[in-house]
Amino acid sequence: MATVKSPLTESAQKTTGEALQGALVDLIDLSLLAKQAHWNLTGRNFKVVHEHLDEIVDLARQGMDDVAERAIAIGVNPDGRARTVADRTELPQLDAGYIADDKAVASVVDALAQIIGRFRERIAATDEPDQVSQDLLIGITAELEKQHWMFQAQS
Template identity: 40%
Template sequence: MTDTSSSRLAGPKPAFRASEELAGRLQRVHVDLIDLHIQGKQAHWNVVGRNFRDLHLQLDEIIEAARTFSDDLAERMRALYVTPDGRAAAVAEQSSLPAFPSGEVDTSETVDLIVERLYAVCGTIREVHDAVDEADPTTADLFHSFLEKLEQFAWMVGAENRVAEKTEPRPVHE
């Protein structure tokens, strides 16, 4: 008779465990999404000017999406045996987003600042996407849904500062 008690205690082996490289790529997106949420709140609280109410409410949508996406990604990371780091110090140190200004910010400037940050997060996702897709297509599928919504937000918010048939979307510097 074979003793199987030690194998029962060890438990089942995970089907997939993220490599350090994959974990690092997921962490990069995770902190950018958290920072987008935080900066969105800063903008939400301090935006003033024309079309204030519409932008104030639109920022709520962006904030909620960023918070949901960061949570979805963190839970995916845990499923892959990666420990996400969403502490304030980690976000401040690792985020690729530029800092949001303090104090009141005019609606027109807020539009440009938020669009820049939306595209910054999209840039991070696109930068890591192919390597993530190769290592874990399921997580890449999450990234697809994030990109779809974040780029839609950027288009919708950015349209606020455009004049039909007279201005182009503001260039994004990556």
């Protein structure tokens, strides 16, 4: 079986791999949270929030693909299985059923704030071991922060 030889030291690979895996779980769950809200949304601002939620889904999906591919590039297997995400997520889950637009916005604002905090920790953790992965995390964080600002403006 072929494996990818890491360009990083074993220690750097471990630290960076953990940061990337955590980012992957956050992004997968963010995409699921946003899609759940998108499907069940109600309220006066339905159309605007409905469409904006898809921007979050697109951002999360692109980010998760970039993070997973970076993990493989450094010889770490990404784990995006449903069980892994369910076991490791730190995001509060939405209630089942219809979701009022203001509650959806508040949930997304909260989820983004939590994820941004963890991404900033991962940025700090990867400063020494892998600045290439750090750069990827910085770029994703910038986009998450932009969406956080835009959703906050709706609340």
